Amino acid sequence: MERRVVITGMSAITPIGHGKDRIVESLQTGISGIKPLREEEFLSRYIHSKVYGTVDYPVEYDFKRNHRKTMGPVAYYACQVAKEVLEQSGLTEDFITSGRLGVAFGSIHGSPTTQRNIYRIFFGAEDKIAVKEIGAVDYLKSMVHTTAVNITKMFGITGRVISSGTACTTSSQSIGYGYESVKFGMQDAMLCGGADEYDTTTVAVFDNLLACSTAFNDTPNKTPRPFDKDRDGLVVGEGAGAVMLEEYEFAKKRGANILGEVIGFACNNNGGDMILPNLIGITNTLKLGVETTKINPREVDLISAHATATKMGDIIEAQAISDVFGDTPYVIGLKSYTGHTMAACGVIETIMILYMMQDGFIAPTLNLEEIDERCTMLKHVQKVLQQPVNTAAIQNFAFGGVNTILMIKKFS
Amino acid sequence: MTRQEIEREVKDVFQREFEIENPDMDADLRETYEFDSIDAIELLLAIETFLETEITQEEKKQAINIRTITQICDYIEKIAKKRNLLSPA
Numbered sequence: 001m002e003r004r005v006v007i008t009g010m011s012a013i014t015p016i017g018h019g020k021d022r023i024v025e026s027l028q029t030g031i032s033g034i035k036p037l038r039e040e041e042f043l044s045r046y047i048h049s050k051v052y053g054t055v056d057y058p059v060e061y062d063f064k065r066n067h068r069k070t071m072g073p074v075a076y077y078a079c080q081v082a083k084e085v086l087e088q089s090g091l092t093e094d095f096i097t098s099g100r101l102g103v104a105f106g107s108i109h110g111s112p113t114t115q116r117n118i119y120r121i122f123f124g125a126e127d128k129i130a131v132k133e134i135g136a137v138d139y140l141k142s143m144v145h146t147t148a149v150n151i152t153k154m155f156g157i158t159g160r161v162i163s164s165g166t167a168c169t170t171s172s173q174s175i176g177y178g179y180e181s182v183k184f185g186m187q188d189a190m191l192c193g194g195a196d197e198y199d200t201t202t203v204a205v206f207d208n209l210l211a212c213s214t215a216f217n218d219t220p221n222k223t224p225r226p227f228d229k230d231r232d233g234l235v236v237g238e239g240a241g242a243v244m245l246e247e248y249e250f251a252k253k254r255g256a257n258i259l260g261e262v263i264g265f266a267c268n269n270n271g272g273d274m275i276l277p278n279l280i281g282i283t284n285t286l287k288l289g290v291e292t293t294k295i296n297p298r299e300v301d302l303i304s305a306h307a308t309a310t311k312m313g314d315i316i317e318a319q320a321i322s323d324v325f326g327d328t329p330y331v332i333g334l335k336s337y338t339g340h341t342m343a344a345c346g347v348i349e350t351i352m353i354l355y356m357m358q359d360g361f362i363a364p365t366l367n368l369e370e371i372d373e374r375c376t377m378l379k380h381v382q383k384v385l386q387q388p389v390n391t392a393a394i395q396n397f398a399f400g401g402v403n404t405i406l407m408i409k410k411f412s
Numbered sequence: 413m414t415r416q417e418i419e420r421e422v423k424d425v426f427q428r429e430f431e432i433e434n435p436d437m438d439a440d441l442r443e444t445y446e447f448d449s450i451d452a453i454e455l456l457l458a459i460e461t462f463l464e465t466e467i468t469q470e471e472k473k474q475a476i477n478i479r480t481i482t483q484i485c486d487y488i489e490k491i492a493k494k495r496n497l498l499s500p501a
Contacts, residue, residue: 065430065431066446066448066451069450069451069454070450132457132460132461135454135457136450136453136454136457137450137454140450
């Protein structure tokens with residue numbers, strides 16, 4: 001059984017806004033969400049990179065206590081976008097709780113804020129009573145599937161749960177495995193996405209690997225710079241996104257507002273190094289993704305590249321795109337606006353592409369002033385294009401050698 | 413420590429930890445206030461902090477059937493009595 005899978009809800013909290021209006025405005029006017037790294041008690045003093053893709057506006061929550069008690073900041077993000085997507089989809093409570101709806105949602109490591117508090121108590125405690133400050137719910141807040149199961153709890157969802165925790169491919173896997181669950185008839189709908197909260201430990205990790213941007217600490221909005229000759233690394237960010245995937249006939253029958261269609265997905269592994277980008281592995285992913293769609297790679301209008309703005313990553317990705325898609329599709333790097341929102345990047349970038357499909361424009365890669373000569377074979381976008389987008393690919397690659405590609409189409 | 417102090421502390425814990433103000437002392441906590449197993453564990457930790465004593469695993473198991481705030485106060489009173497923490501009536 002193979003069924004068409006459409007998108008009937010989408011919502012994102014990002015460093016450039018919460019909801020379509022603010023996000024599209026930022027994409028069209030070149031507003032960056034990169035801000036100075038906040039001063040905090042420990043790590044920020046030692047990190048060389050002083051920039052962060054920050055959600056610096058208030059997000060209003062209205063969650064009841066019996067839900068809040070198991071939620072760290074990452075679950076607040078996740079439940080909020082899930083709530084908005086459920087409302088937008090118009091699915092009934094009967095359906096939501098029927099077992100026909102599942103959840104595919106993840107974060108890179110639960111709630112690091114909660115984990116940090118656990119360690120603070122653990123190492124600071126002097127007696128048994130003090131150790132008991134580690135709360136009964138701290139595991140529920142910090143476990144890797146905390147986002148997925150706080151969503152199922154809050155909304156009474158009883159279908160399957162998939163909770164990828166594959167770093168930067170977390171939410172693209174969520175969408176991909178959610179898509180396959182619906183396509184092959186295991187579920188009729190899947191609520192998919194990812195989230196990550198503000199966290200300096202992630203910055204410290206990439207900083208130690210010399211992968212973070214450090215040359216633009218005084219001008220945060222000038223970094224990251226995907227494909228630019230002056231790029232000097234990634235910028236960590238925070239945020240969340242969710243989409244509702246639904247079987248097409250069911251969505252049509254209930255008169256759902258269809259926002260787009262998922263037409264393909266592929267995921268593979270480099271089978272070797274856990275950090276370095278791998279041309280063969282990435283190229284194979286892109287080929288596999290195209291094969292699942294049964295369309296010609298030349299029919300793809302737009303590619304959202306993973307494009308973290310590291311020295312080697314962008315070059316390898318440019319080469320892979322060129323090898324598989326040639327120079328026909330426009331190529332953009334959306335992390336130039338938000339930074340690398342980790343588990344959320346795949347879904348946030350998918351939603352941004354869906355907005356572009358809806359409104360008929362392509363946002364440029366921010367800070368792409370002079371294209372690296374090793375990346376010039378692609379059709380880069382350096383200013384806003386008023387341009388219809390029908391078919392697009394969203395590419396993401398993660399530590400551990402995991403690669404994903406999602407293929408989406410404007411619904412017609 | 414007196415029964416009144418115990419009741420005051422329990423009400424305080426319910427307000428502080430569970431956002432339940434002026435609770436009905438004899439209402440079923442699960443049905444009326446959506447109190448669940450996680451809350452029960454948090455409550456036991458709060459009781460240990462209040463009594464400044466450790467509650468044994470055996471004593472914790474005895475708390476399983478508690479349904480109301482009055483029963484919680486009875487439970488604390490019993491443990492306090494065992495530890496000689498109660499003031500004479």
